[in-house]
Amino acid sequence: MNEFDIIHRFFNRPGSGDGVTLGIGDDAAVVRVPPGYELVLAMDTLIHGVHFPESTAADDIGWKALAVNLSDLAAMGAEPCWATLSLTLPEADESWLQAFADGFFEMADKHRVSLIGGDLCRGPLTVTVQAHGLVPAGQAITRHGAVPGDLIYVTGHLGDAGYALASAVAGSSDYAYFRERLDRPQPRVRTGVALRGIASSAIDLSDGLAGDIRHIMKASYCGAVIEAGRLPLSEPLRSAVDEETGSRLALTSGDDYELCFTVSADQAGTLESRMASIGETVKQVGKITASSDLIFRAADGEQHYSAYSHFG
Amino acid sequence: MNEFDIIHRFFNRPGSGDGVTLGIGDDAAVVRVPPGYELVLAMDTLIHGVHFPESTAADDIGWKALAVNLSDLAAMGAEPCWATLSLTLPEADESWLQAFADGFFEMADKHRVSLIGGDLCRGPLTVTVQAHGLVPAGQAITRHGAVPGDLIYVTGHLGDAGYALASAVAGSSDYAYFRERLDRPQPRVRTGVALRGIASSAIDLSDGLAGDIRHIMKASYCGAVIEAGRLPLSEPLRSAVDEETGSRLALTSGDDYELCFTVSADQAGTLESRMASIGETVKQVGKITASSDLIFRAADGEQHYSAYSHFG
Numbered sequence: 001m002n003e004f005d006i007i008h009r010f011f012n013r014p015g016s017g018d019g020v021t022l023g024i025g026d027d028a029a030v031v032r033v034p035p036g037y038e039l040v041l042a043m044d045t046l047i048h049g050v051h052f053p054e055s056t057a058a059d060d061i062g063w064k065a066l067a068v069n070l071s072d073l074a075a076m077g078a079e080p081c082w083a084t085l086s087l088t089l090p091e092a093d094e095s096w097l098q099a100f101a102d103g104f105f106e107m108a109d110k111h112r113v114s115l116i117g118g119d120l121c122r123g124p125l126t127v128t129v130q131a132h133g134l135v136p137a138g139q140a141i142t143r144h145g146a147v148p149g150d151l152i153y154v155t156g157h158l159g160d161a162g163y164a165l166a167s168a169v170a171g172s173s174d175y176a177y178f179r180e181r182l183d184r185p186q187p188r189v190r191t192g193v194a195l196r197g198i199a200s201s202a203i204d205l206s207d208g209l210a211g212d213i214r215h216i217m218k219a220s221y222c223g224a225v226i227e228a229g230r231l232p233l234s235e236p237l238r239s240a241v242d243e244e245t246g247s248r249l250a251l252t253s254g255d256d257y258e259l260c261f262t263v264s265a266d267q268a269g270t271l272e273s274r275m276a277s278i279g280e281t282v283k284q285v286g287k288i289t290a291s292s293d294l295i296f297r298a299a300d301g302e303q304h305y306s307a308y309s310h311f312g
Numbered sequence: 313m314n315e316f317d318i319i320h321r322f323f324n325r326p327g328s329g330d331g332v333t334l335g336i337g338d339d340a341a342v343v344r345v346p347p348g349y350e351l352v353l354a355m356d357t358l359i360h361g362v363h364f365p366e367s368t369a370a371d372d373i374g375w376k377a378l379a380v381n382l383s384d385l386a387a388m389g390a391e392p393c394w395a396t397l398s399l400t401l402p403e404a405d406e407s408w409l410q411a412f413a414d415g416f417f418e419m420a421d422k423h424r425v426s427l428i429g430g431d432l433c434r435g436p437l438t439v440t441v442q443a444h445g446l447v448p449a450g451q452a453i454t455r456h457g458a459v460p461g462d463l464i465y466v467t468g469h470l471g472d473a474g475y476a477l478a479s480a481v482a483g484s485s486d487y488a489y490f491r492e493r494l495d496r497p498q499p500r501v502r503t504g505v506a507l508r509g510i511a512s513s514a515i516d517l518s519d520g521l522a523g524d525i526r527h528i529m530k531a532s533y534c535g536a537v538i539e540a541g542r543l544p545l546s547e548p549l550r551s552a553v554d555e556e557t558g559s560r561l562a563l564t565s566g567d568d569y570e571l572c573f574t575v576s577a578d579q580a581g582t583l584e585s586r587m588a589s590i591g592e593t594v595k596q597v598g599k600i601t602a603s604s605d606l607i608f609r610a611a612d613g614e615q616h617y618s619a620y621s622h623f624g
Binding site for chain 1: 341343350387428429431454514516
């Protein structure tokens with residue numbers, strides 16, 4: 001198999017998305033953006049041993065490589081439509097490729113994303129995906145609209161993926177749960193779309209709330225207070241660790257791919273009813289302040305935390 | 313420096329391109345495609361030691377990573393506008409980053425491309441770029457429109473980049489010329505745009521004419537005859553090697569990033585005048601046939617060649 005055979009056999013599947021004039025198989029893909037919409041573009045790379053443990057199954061790598069990019073689109077309030085994929089791998093192992101493609105397309109089909117192009121090379125295992133989404137012009141949710149008094153919310157549960165990387169997880173009866181949370185993040189696409197016109201700012205949680213909220217603070221020139229007691233921890237995490245460890249994981253461990261967003265107090269009711277209508281749960285965890293500080297308020301005092309950093 | 317400092321310091325430059333609602337610094341970029349246009353997307357990855365020699369300077373890597381993608385857009389007849397960049401590198405070396413960014417933006421500025429987003433991670437040196445271009449709806453040039461009787465053309469000179477990789481090049485008085493041809497490919501953007509409405513098919517030459525013309529043959533269900541005596545070899549290449557070696561390099565070595573395209577015989581005059589008006593030279597090297605064979609016709613007979621292949 002050369003690279004063209006591999007692409008044809010594993011990756012050239014007819015997509016379910018609209019607007020594709022020309023997909024895989026030419027020098028470039030050609031797509032149409034409908035009138036009145038803007039295009040939203042997110043590109044993330046996953047590297048073997050950095051962004052996923054070496055033990056990660058190929059189908060989970062495929063799933064996650066797309067999911068983390070759809071999570072970025074969700075944070076912008078965009079509806080995903082197309083993806084491109086550059087896959088670098090040390091050898092053309094057919095069963096690995098089949099599993100990787102299965103995981104990738106499972107995530108793609110779930111969100112009606114068509115794979116329209118990319119690249120395939122030999123080298124150290126690295127996966128780069130660019131996800132493309134659509135948003136009505138002017139309605140993208142950014143990081144720079146938060147104002148003092150806005151309420152800070154997060155989706156789902158925090159800290160599970162971080163605990164999946166802890167050595168203690170191996171003895172947990174909920175090992176499969178934690179590993180699924182790490183390996184198969186669920187991008188909050190429906191929630192992101194539902195936040196259009198409500199959220200004043202949003203970001204997806206890839207490096208931990210304590211670090212990621214700082215991007216909103218910096219872009220919006222504001223501060224934040226996070227209440228430890230309000231952090232949404234899953235039942236398995238509450239069973240596995242004490243409260244302080246749970247809070248620390250929720251704040252500083254990455255890979256949750258939940259959304260963090262801000263909403264003005266007078267929109268809180270609209271938010272609640274909209275979330276109820278799509279069956280999603282969100283949790284208020286703090287408030288935007290006029291200072292430039294990030295304060296983490298626990299029962300026993302205030303603390304500061306920082307997030308995961310490459311080249312830190 | 314963490315990754316955000318690096319992005320801010322080296323990569324967050326105001327772009328010269330239009331249509332950018334939101335560039336670097338959020339979860340995703342937001343762009344506008346003008347009415348009546350389609351968006352053309354090309355993604356290519358360059359890997360240290362595979363797509364460029366280990367001796368390649370950082371500024372040349374930056375230039376080439378963007379140039380090879382603009383070459384794909386050129387083959388579609390698209391005008392480039394935006395790029396995203398995922399850069400994976402083993403360490404945050406400031407002088408390397410500065411040189412890389414200088415080379416990247418030199419190419420970007422030449423073609424009015426704005427860098428609007430991407431990713432930065434630690435790992436083996438790998439550069440993935442996605443280039444975005446615009447083409448009037450329905451006017452993208454593909455690989456599947458060639459018909460028997462069409463004339464086959466190429467731009468520029470072929471084989472120089474391949475010779476730059478040959479061991480003999482070290483002794484050449486034209487070493488700098490060959491190395492420039494390998495390290496700083498010039499994407500044929502103006503030529504590609506000028507081919508809209510004239511070329512029946514096009515492809516960019518990344519793996520060698522003998523292999524790349526096969527993609528047109530396969531997509532267009534046709535064959536081709538290439539005339540050895542017509543292959544455009546540069547003066548330095550003619551001085552460095554005998555005619556047979558020159559032809560072999562022109563046909564089978566990669567990295568030329570010239571365009572190969574087909575034009576119906578009755579459009580040949582229009583092509584000539586349009587190329588003259590933009591000051592570009594193209595050379596007719598063969599003809600599309602109704603068979604499914606690729607024939608290379610030399611003075612001493614007919615031969616078959618194949619191209620570079622990953623996983624070959």
